[in-house]
Amino acid sequence: MDLEEIKSLLESTLIDCEVQVESQGNHFNIVAVGDFFEGKRAVQRQQLVYAVLNDQISSGAIHAVNMKLFTQQEWQDRS
Numbered sequence: 027m028d029l030e031e032i033k034s035l036l037e038s039t040l041i042d043c044e045v046q047v048e049s050q051g052n053h054f055n056i057v058a059v060g061d062f063f064e065g066k067r068a069v070q071r072q073q074l075v076y077a078v079l080n081d082q083i084s085s086g087a088i089h090a091v092n093m094k095l096f097t098q099q100e101w102q103d104r105s
Contacts (some may be wrong), residue, residue, distance in 0.1 A: 027087040032079070034087075037077045052089040059101045071095040 032054060036045045043060030056075065063071050071103045075093055082088040096104075 027082050029054075032082070032088075035078050038073070039063065053088065053092075054088055054090070055094075056090045057094045059096045059098060061095075061098055063095055063097050063100075068095070 033045050033047045040058055040062050042056045046057045048055045055093050072093055
């Protein structure tokens with residue numbers, strides 16, 4: 027599974043989120059920013075991403091995922 031496929035999968039579910047995906051082999055780093063995450067706790071945000079990627083994780087196409095998931099305000103507050 028390549029970066030663009032993962033990005034496309036995530037963007038189709040995480041409505042109005044900006045998604046960046048990087049990888050080293052089958053280990054992926056995901057940064058997603060959007061108000062889609064507003065009102066959701068960190069674990070709820072992660073569950074949403076895992077639900078999208080579950081088939082790829084189960085098949086071994088994705089071995090490990092590191093996620094950083096932010097609302098627009100949280101992202102701006104980081105600067």
